[in-house]
Amino acid sequence: AQKVTQAQTEISVVEKEDVTLDCVYETRDTTYYLFWYKQPPSGELVFLIRRNSFDEQNEISGRYSWNFQKSTSSFNFTITASQVVDSAVYFCALSEAGGSYIPTFGRGTSLIVHP
């Protein structure tokens, strides 16, 4: 079973729509970290956020927000009022003590924002 599941392979929206990217993880560790990375068409992986397992507060950064819920082992990412520049592949990742904190990635969700 995958440790990080991003069930949405591709999402297509029209500019200004809100969109949520799902991430479900699996771990037995009590101490772990969750990440989101963005891979724009240029190819690099851009760090967006890191959240540790003891901090369930939701976070907002501009149009981006993250909803961490340990009860459902989910760390979902919402983009409000999407823009064409948001088009990219987004990866969710988990690093856990049992894995020497080396990140395990999901398969990524390709977001296409149409003008």
Added chain:
Amino acid sequence: EAGVTQFPSHSVIEKGQTVTLRCDPISGHDNLYWYRRVMGKEIKFLLHFVKESKQDESGMPNNRFLAERTGGTYSTLKVQPAELEDSGVYFCASSQDSLYGYTFGSGTRLTVV
């Protein structure tokens, strides 16, 4: 500060040839990681260096892959001989402290034909 640099950015080689990918981590970062993403699949861990030592190479697919990090600075990943299934994007990442996030390079897109 300069980021993680990888080159080449793209490489197209024929099956059976040899290719060497290079990664220059952020200066001072002891931890260096190699990952690979095959089209449409997850980014998979290959190996982890701490300085010049291989800390974990459990993700290396087979003995056609050889990674080195001489002097604990830049790292190379050699594929010899390359096979079609080796095609993908190879990412390198570095970190000072593995708990606090990783900086990734732009990746090398390898195509084996």
